[in-house]
Amino acid sequence: MTHPPTHQPAPRLTRPAEAGAEHDTAPRRSDAARDVAELRAALTARLDTAARRWLDQALDEAAAHPGGHGPISTWELRLAEAGRRCGPDHADAARVLILHAARADADALARVYHQGTADERRAVLRALPGLVPGPDALPLVEDALRTNDTRLLAAAVGPYAARHLDAHQWRHAVLKCLFTGVGTGHVAELDRRARGDAELARMLADYAVERTAAGRPVPGDLHRVLALTEPATASHGPAAPHGKES
Amino acid sequence: MRLFDPHIHMTSRTTDDYEAMYAAGVRAVVEPAFWLGQPRTSPASFRDYFDSLLGWEPFRAAQYGIAHHCTIALNPKEANDPRCAPVLDELPRYLVKDRVVAVGEIGYDSMTPAEDTALAAQLQLAADHGLPALVHTPHRDKLAGLRRTLDVVRESALPTDRVLVDHLNETTVKEAKDSGAWLGFSVYPDTKMDEARMVAILRAHGPDRVLVNSAADWGRSDPLKTREVADLMLAEGFDEDDVDRVLWRNPVAFYGLSGRLALDVTAPDATHEGNSILRGGE
Incomplete structure (x- = not known):
């Protein structure tokens, strides 16, 4: 049996592909920055006060300390707890913003993907187009495409796959x-x-x-x-x- | 009737079970990490298992309208294997995850020094991560095992009222209740408790802090035992509020101590007339 989703649509995580766009280049930096700013504004408008405060602090921490210190970096802890802090419907957007704030590169994204829950993996897949200009993160897309988890499959066939698969x-x-x-x-x-x-x-x-x-x-x-x-x-x-x- | 099975190993169960559980009223489950029948040989095997409890299994459950959470731990049996014990060092990164609602199953199997060490270390991890603990009581020498378990809990940083002692029976319920812990009962077809004895214990000791589970796994067990206990409770004079308390509100209260319960199920929208578990297509 299936149960239709009951939640409100979450903010878009990526812009739709534009007809005639350059095919094999990453979006220009200004476009990516604008997308992130729009995503943050859209998410912030949907969060309650406590969640908004948590998100602001998580993004500030990630921007200030993008590197790891200790066994696990603070932003990776925030990535893990985004669901219970922001609610399941907003976790993807919050996690994408944290990954951007931490300026996660292909190595960091691979680490948090492989150490992540299915929800965290989905957020990493959605963050790829804005964070990884080349094909370095393709193994993550390939991993997701091997699964039968339809939430991961849907995230895997996004703009990063269109560009590099x-x-x-x-x-x-x-x-x-x-x-x-x-x-x-x-x-x-x-x-x-x-x-x-x-x-x-x-x-x-x-x-x-x-x-x-x-x-x-x-x-x-x-x-x-x-x-x-x-x-x-x-x-x-x-x-x-x-x-x-x- | 809404039912919450607070201890069931769905990894070992089929989609038919999920379907039957939903039809019986089960809307939420907690799957404790435990051993798989076949001994593991390395921490990597635990990692794959934990990843499944946080990935594939909640996806399967959601397709049948059931909210899935898990508890994470090194189980007492494999705490005795030096090849497995190093997984203790990897638990902290799992204990921060969404949908991890307790440390468990921990406790005693044969009451060895290695089990002492693992139990104490994991009670501390629960305290450190703001999680309650699910503590298995041993199948053999159960009353002595319960007493030793409660001693270790009292010496730990975790308050006893954040501990669920499971697999209780007539011989252990009183001391467990007096300790202030939450009380878990596993109802099995042949071993552990059965429905009639369960209802008798509820009548004698009341429904306060009592959780009933099927503990269904790869052995002879029945994932519908929660419903059978509920039906017998009603037949024996308990009212619907009592049933809802034992089989929904008590597990919600205990695992809610984690602050991580999310009971609204959003089934993945992307399934074609069923689900992607149907590997060959429908």
């Missing part, structure tokens, strides 16, 4: 979303990466055949993604290369 892994990520019921709306830059992808189209068609043969419905999202795999028409210029085929 190679074509084979990306196609399997899309198929796994369909397979496990993760809405393909979670897949960042789906239009750009799917366009003209004949191999993805084949995989989707095969999956549809398998479902039909079993007498099971074909997920509605499958048809939507399949339509996106059509090559771009001449009026849109040549099909965008993936640039990641390997």
Whole structure:
């Protein structure tokens, strides 16, 4: 049985992909800074006084002492307790802000991911696009894509995966979303990466055949993604290369 | 009827169990860290287990509308294995996590010096992390084990009213109650307590600070025993408020001492007509 979520939508953690944006470069620093400021403002508006005070202090501590001292740094403790301090619906946003305040690099993100709960891992995945410019953090995305935890899968197929995942892994990520019921709306830059992808189209068609043969419905999202795999028409210029085929 | 099973090892149970538990009224569980039947050989094996208690298992539970929390500890049996004992040094980073609502199961198995050391160290960890403690009482030599347990608790930094002593029975309930600890009873098909004896103990000693659990695991056990106790309580003259007290409010009060209970379940929205546990697709 499933139980629909009852909470209010949490603040967006990343901006939607922009059509025509540069594909293989990280967002400019000013964009990232603006995103973080907007996220903090949106989260702060939703927190009660005690939670807001906790968050302000956690972010100040993280900014002042980003390095570790002792067995575990203060900001990592704050990362762990964000759920009970801010409430489960706001924990992701609070954790992303703490990771930004601590200026966590790929090594620090890998450490807190591997030492984290599923909730902490999800926040690390959501923080990747703003904190790691290159492909160094791909092993974390690959780890999350191996799980069957749909919350981790949804976070793993965000803008960082769109930017860095190679074509084979990306196609399997899309198929796994369909397979496990993760809405393909979670897949960042789906239009750009799917366009003209004949191999993805084949995989989707095969999956549809398998479902039909079993007498099971074909997920509605499958048809939507399949339509996106059509090559771009001449009026849109040549099909965008993936640039990641390997 | 809302039920809270305050001690159940869901890692060892199936999705059928989750479904049946939800249908019976179970809306919240606490899964204490314990041994897995097969002895572990290194701290790494504990880390994977703890990660599962904080990752995959709450995800599974949420898909069946059940809030999952856990307790973290080095269990008494494996505290005797020098290959495992170093995991004690790694517990602090787990004890700060959301959804860790106690240190446990700790306590005695064979009452060895290594168990003394692990019990005292972990009671201190509970005090240091603002957590209560779930203390298992031994299956063999139970009354002597309870007395020794309570002595160690009294010598520790953790107040006795932040300790749940579990697996109690007719021979140990009075001394445990007199100590001021919370009182746990595990109801099993063959061993430990059964429903009728449980209801008799409730009648004799009252429902104050009493928690009833199934302690279901990989052995012969039944994850619906909480419901069976509730039904027998009603049949034997207890009212619905008594049932709610023993099988919901008391566990909420005890584990609520952690400040980390989150009982609203938000099932992952991203499941296709069921759940991603159905690995082959539905």
